[in-house]
Amino acid sequence: MKLMNTLLATTALGLSAGAASAVELTFVSWGGAYQQSQLKAYAEPYMAEHPDVKIIWDESSAEAVAKLRAMNEAGNISWDLVDVTVSDSIRLCDEGLAREIDFDTELAPAPDGTSATEDFGNTLQNDCFVPQIVYSTTFGYRTDLVGDTPPTSVCDIFDLAKYPGKRSLQKRPIDNVEWALYCDGVASDDIYSVLGTDEGVEQAFKKLDTIKDQVVWWSAGAETPQLLADGEVVMGSTFNGRLFSAIAEQNQPIAMLWDRQSFDIDGWIVPAGLAPEKEAVVMDFLKFATDTQRLADQAKYISYGPARASSAPLVGKHADLGIDMAPHMPTDPANATNVQLYDYSWWADHRDDLDAKFQAWLAQ
Amino acid sequence: MSETIEAGPMRAADGTPLKKSLARALRRQKLRALALIAPLLIFILVTFIAPIADMLFRSVENQIVSDTLPRTVVALKDWDAASDEAPGEPVFAALAVDFQIATELKNHTKLGSRLNYEDPGISSLFRKSGRSADDIGKSFMDRFVGIDAAWKKPETWAALFGDDVWLADATAWADAKDKDAREPAFKLRDGVGDALPATAETYRTFARAVQAEGRKGLVETKPWPVLFTALSQDLTSATPEALAALTDVDTALLQQAATAVAGTEPFAYRDAFLAIDKGWGDVDAWRTIRAYSPRYTPGYFLNAIDLEKGADGISARPDDQKIYIKLFIRTMWMSMLITFSCLLLGYPVAWLLANLRSSTANLLMILVLLPFWTSLLVRTSAWKVLLQQQGVINDILVWLGLVDDGNRLIMINNQFGTITAMTHILLPFMILPLYSVMKTIPPSYLRAAKSLGATNWTAFWRVYFPQSVPGIGAGSILVFILSIGYYITPEIVGGTQGVFISNRIAYHISTSLNWGLAAALGAILLAVVLLLYYVYDKIVGIDNVKLG
Structure with a gap:
C-alpha cells in the first residue's frame, strides 16, 4: 500500500512536469565514517521512500554552534538539521537557536508502544535535542608496548612506573579532570562537588601534573589512533568508534580499555526559524531517522550505541566485516561496568571557567 | 550672493559665473572618478570593513543585560554592592517582572x-529558574481570577490596554478568521501608560510577541502570567485618582482589584525567588x-589582558x-623568530633564483612554488610524520x-615544531618578494664593485645588500603578519608551548561562543600589528618596501 502510494505520488509528481520542485535539505554532521553511517542508515532509506527529497551533507558539526549563531544574526539559516553533542545543544537551546521539540508527539514511539520520552530515557538532556547515539571517550593501548600485564584500570594512565611512555589526552579539561580526581581517590559521586571548589580543581591539576610531561594533547579524534599506530604513545583517549575501526578494520595491535569510559551523547537539533514547509519535511525525516529500527541500523556501520532502549536488542552484525557489533558498543553490559557519567549542566556552567584554568595550567 | 553674480566680471558661455562653472565641472569629474571606484569601494566596505567594525564593536557591547532586565538594573542602582547581603524586596519585585x-x-x-563568562554558575541559575519563573505570575493570576473571573479572559486585557479603534479592528479581524490577513498592529490606549506603567509596558511586549508569532490574535491569546504580577505592582502604587482618570474602560473592575490587592499581604518576591533557586540569594551573582549592567563594558578588554572587573x-x-598576556608575548616573539628564520633560509634561495640561468632558475622556482600550492593541512601533517619521536x-x-x-x-608538540613547520609553510612569502626585488638589481653593479677592488663580502654587503633591503622589508612584513594570525x-604541531593567541581567539569564536572576548583579543592583536607597522615605518620607511 505504501509502495503504491509512493508510486502514485511519484507519477503525479512526474506529470505535474517540473512544477513541483524537489525539496532540498542540508544536513550537518561530522564527516568521516560517522556521517557515512548516517547516510546509509537514515538518509538513503528516507530518500528511497521520498524521491522528491534531496539531502545534501555539510561536514561542519565541529563549528555548528558558532555558524548557527552567525547565520541567525545574518537572518539566513541555510541548514535544516544539525548533528551536535549534548553540550553544544545546551548552548544552542539556551541561545534560542534550536527549535524546541515535543518528544512524545513529534517522535516515533517504540514498536511496543512505549512513548519516545520513556524509550530515550535519560539520554534526553534538553528540550531541543533528539539523541541518536551514545558514544564514549575511552582509552586504547598498544598491546605490544605494555608488557605482560595490560592495563585494566583507568588509573594505569597515571602510573608511569608500570607503563612508561607517552599517553595522549584530549586538549580540554572535560573527562581529564574527572579521571584525575577519580584516580586521586575521590568517590565517583563526589567528583563534581569537589570540582566545584578551587581546591578540587587544584587537586585535579596536581594529579595531571604527575604525567604532564608525558602527555601528547590531541584536538581531533583521529589523532590518538594515529599516534597509537605509529607507536608515538603507549595509550591514549579517543572516541570508542575510532578505536574500533583501528582495531577491527585496520587490525592494529591496539586494545580497548573500557574502564571508566566517559559516556556522551550525540544527536540532532533543528535550527529555529525554518520555513514551515521545510520544517514539516525535516520533522518527518527526524521522526523516521530516530525510530527504533533506524537507530539500530546505524550500529551496523559504526560502533556507537543507539540512544533508544528499544533499539539495543536489534543491534546486529557489522555491514562489511560481519562481526557481531554488540560487544563493541560502549553500552554493552560487559564494557559498561565502570562508567563516568558526564554532568552536562555542571559543565555548561563551569566549562569556560575551567577551560581558562586548564589553558593557563597547560601554558605553565 | 546676488551681488557677486551682478558684479562678477567673468562668465562662462551659458552665462553662469566662471568660478561656479569650473567648480561644477571639477565636481562632476570627481563624481565620475568616484563612480568608477565605487564598485570596489562598496565591495570593500560591505565585505571587509563593516564586518571587522561590527566584530570590534562586540568587544565593548553589553546591551543584553539592561535590555533583558531593564527594571532590575534600575532598581539595583540603590543596592550597595559592597554589602554582604543580597538586594532587597524592590529589586526582586523588578526582577519578577523582568x-x-x-x-x-x-x-x-x-x-x-x-x-556566565563572568561568574560561573549563573547560566544554570537562569536556565533552571526559567522553568518555574511563571509560578510567581500564576499565584498572582489566581488572586485576580479569584476577585473576578473576567481577568482570565484575553478580551478583558485587550479592552483595558488596547486603543478603542484598534480594539474594534482587532475584534473584527478575529471574527473574520481570514487566514491571510494579519491582525492590525497593536496600539496602546491613551493614558493607561500613566496609570499602570509597568503593566502597560508588559502588555505592549506581550502584544508584540503574540503578533510576531502571528498564529492567534491578541483577543484570543491567554495573557502571560507576568501581566498579573505587573498589574498587582501597579495597583499597589497607583493612586485612586490616577485610576479614576482612565475613561472608557471598566474602572469598576480595576477599582475592585485595587481594593482587593491593598487588602492582602504584600507578596514576598525574594522568598519566591529563593524558593525557585537558592542561587538568587548569592551576593556574587x-x-x-x-x-x-551598563550598556558598554570594558570587561572583555580587561579579560583579554588578564584583569577582571569585580x-x-x-x-x-x-x-x-x-594566560593572554603570556600568549600575546609568545605570539610576537615566535612570529619574529619565524620571520627571521624565513629570511635566513629564503635570502640565499632568492639570490640563487635571481642569478642562475633562467632554465635552472625556473626549475628551482617550481620547487619553491610546489609546496606553496599544496594544502596547508597536508604540509603540516607531513611535518608530524617527519618530526615525531617514531x-x-x-x-x-x-x-x-x-x-x-x-x-x-622531541621535535614536535613544542615550540620547535611550530617554528619549523611555520617557517617551511611561510617560506615562499619571503622568497617571492626577495626574488622580484633581486631580479631588478643589475649584476653589473657587483662586477663594478669588484673591479674597483672590493672583496666579495664588501661587494655584497656594501653594494648588493642595501639594494635588496626593500625585498627584505616586504617579505618580513608579509611573513610576520601572516604568522601572528596562524592557528591551524x-x-x-604546537603542543602546549607552541600555540598562539589566535588559537584562543578561534576557541572563543567557535567553541565557547564568547565573541566579545574574541573580539577584544582580536582588537588588541590588530592594534599591536598597527603599532609595529608604525614603528617599522619609522625605522625602515614603508616607501622602502617593494614587492617587485
Missing part, C-alpha cells in the same frame, strides 16, 4: 550564558549583574587564570647511531 518577560521571550538563557573595581586575575628524522638519527633509541629527540599549524 525575568518572567525574559522567559516568555526565551531571552533569559541568553543572558545567563553571557553572564548580584554583584556580577550590577557590574555588567564589584570593587579592576584587579588582576588569579595566577591560575592568567618519525623519519628520529629513525634516521637512530639508524646512524647519532641518537640513542631510548632518547629520541600551531594547533596541530
Whole structure:
C-alpha cells in the first residue's frame, strides 16, 4: 500500500512536469565514517521512500554552534538539521537557536508502544535535542608496548612506573579532570562537588601534573589512533568508534580499555526559524531517522550505541566485516561496568571557567 | 550672493559665473572618478570593513543585560554592592517582572550564558529558574481570577490596554478568521501608560510577541502570567485618582482589584525567588549583574589582558587564570623568530633564483612554488610524520647511531615544531618578494664593485645588500603578519608551548561562543600589528618596501 502510494505520488509528481520542485535539505554532521553511517542508515532509506527529497551533507558539526549563531544574526539559516553533542545543544537551546521539540508527539514511539520520552530515557538532556547515539571517550593501548600485564584500570594512565611512555589526552579539561580526581581517590559521586571548589580543581591539576610531561594533547579524534599506530604513545583517549575501526578494520595491535569510559551523547537539533514547509519535511525525516529500527541500523556501520532502549536488542552484525557489533558498543553490559557519567549542566556552567584554568595550567 | 553674480566680471558661455562653472565641472569629474571606484569601494566596505567594525564593536557591547532586565538594573542602582547581603524586596519585585518577560521571550538563557563568562554558575541559575519563573505570575493570576473571573479572559486585557479603534479592528479581524490577513498592529490606549506603567509596558511586549508569532490574535491569546504580577505592582502604587482618570474602560473592575490587592499581604518576591533557586540569594551573582549592567563594558578588554572587573573595581586575575598576556608575548616573539628564520633560509634561495640561468632558475622556482600550492593541512601533517619521536628524522638519527633509541629527540608538540613547520609553510612569502626585488638589481653593479677592488663580502654587503633591503622589508612584513594570525599549524604541531593567541581567539569564536572576548583579543592583536607597522615605518620607511 505504501509502495503504491509512493508510486502514485511519484507519477503525479512526474506529470505535474517540473512544477513541483524537489525539496532540498542540508544536513550537518561530522564527516568521516560517522556521517557515512548516517547516510546509509537514515538518509538513503528516507530518500528511497521520498524521491522528491534531496539531502545534501555539510561536514561542519565541529563549528555548528558558532555558524548557527552567525547565520541567525545574518537572518539566513541555510541548514535544516544539525548533528551536535549534548553540550553544544545546551548552548544552542539556551541561545534560542534550536527549535524546541515535543518528544512524545513529534517522535516515533517504540514498536511496543512505549512513548519516545520513556524509550530515550535519560539520554534526553534538553528540550531541543533528539539523541541518536551514545558514544564514549575511552582509552586504547598498544598491546605490544605494555608488557605482560595490560592495563585494566583507568588509573594505569597515571602510573608511569608500570607503563612508561607517552599517553595522549584530549586538549580540554572535560573527562581529564574527572579521571584525575577519580584516580586521586575521590568517590565517583563526589567528583563534581569537589570540582566545584578551587581546591578540587587544584587537586585535579596536581594529579595531571604527575604525567604532564608525558602527555601528547590531541584536538581531533583521529589523532590518538594515529599516534597509537605509529607507536608515538603507549595509550591514549579517543572516541570508542575510532578505536574500533583501528582495531577491527585496520587490525592494529591496539586494545580497548573500557574502564571508566566517559559516556556522551550525540544527536540532532533543528535550527529555529525554518520555513514551515521545510520544517514539516525535516520533522518527518527526524521522526523516521530516530525510530527504533533506524537507530539500530546505524550500529551496523559504526560502533556507537543507539540512544533508544528499544533499539539495543536489534543491534546486529557489522555491514562489511560481519562481526557481531554488540560487544563493541560502549553500552554493552560487559564494557559498561565502570562508567563516568558526564554532568552536562555542571559543565555548561563551569566549562569556560575551567577551560581558562586548564589553558593557563597547560601554558605553565 | 546676488551681488557677486551682478558684479562678477567673468562668465562662462551659458552665462553662469566662471568660478561656479569650473567648480561644477571639477565636481562632476570627481563624481565620475568616484563612480568608477565605487564598485570596489562598496565591495570593500560591505565585505571587509563593516564586518571587522561590527566584530570590534562586540568587544565593548553589553546591551543584553539592561535590555533583558531593564527594571532590575534600575532598581539595583540603590543596592550597595559592597554589602554582604543580597538586594532587597524592590529589586526582586523588578526582577519578577523582568525575568518572567525574559522567559516568555526565551531571552533569559541568553543572558545567563553571557553572564556566565563572568561568574560561573549563573547560566544554570537562569536556565533552571526559567522553568518555574511563571509560578510567581500564576499565584498572582489566581488572586485576580479569584476577585473576578473576567481577568482570565484575553478580551478583558485587550479592552483595558488596547486603543478603542484598534480594539474594534482587532475584534473584527478575529471574527473574520481570514487566514491571510494579519491582525492590525497593536496600539496602546491613551493614558493607561500613566496609570499602570509597568503593566502597560508588559502588555505592549506581550502584544508584540503574540503578533510576531502571528498564529492567534491578541483577543484570543491567554495573557502571560507576568501581566498579573505587573498589574498587582501597579495597583499597589497607583493612586485612586490616577485610576479614576482612565475613561472608557471598566474602572469598576480595576477599582475592585485595587481594593482587593491593598487588602492582602504584600507578596514576598525574594522568598519566591529563593524558593525557585537558592542561587538568587548569592551576593556574587548580584554583584556580577550590577557590574555588567551598563550598556558598554570594558570587561572583555580587561579579560583579554588578564584583569577582571569585580564589584570593587579592576584587579588582576588569579595566577591560575592568567594566560593572554603570556600568549600575546609568545605570539610576537615566535612570529619574529619565524620571520627571521624565513629570511635566513629564503635570502640565499632568492639570490640563487635571481642569478642562475633562467632554465635552472625556473626549475628551482617550481620547487619553491610546489609546496606553496599544496594544502596547508597536508604540509603540516607531513611535518608530524617527519618530526615525531617514531618519525623519519628520529629513525634516521637512530639508524646512524647519532641518537640513542631510548632518547629520541622531541621535535614536535613544542615550540620547535611550530617554528619549523611555520617557517617551511611561510617560506615562499619571503622568497617571492626577495626574488622580484633581486631580479631588478643589475649584476653589473657587483662586477663594478669588484673591479674597483672590493672583496666579495664588501661587494655584497656594501653594494648588493642595501639594494635588496626593500625585498627584505616586504617579505618580513608579509611573513610576520601572516604568522601572528596562524592557528591551524600551531594547533596541530604546537603542543602546549607552541600555540598562539589566535588559537584562543578561534576557541572563543567557535567553541565557547564568547565573541566579545574574541573580539577584544582580536582588537588588541590588530592594534599591536598597527603599532609595529608604525614603528617599522619609522625605522625602515614603508616607501622602502617593494614587492617587485
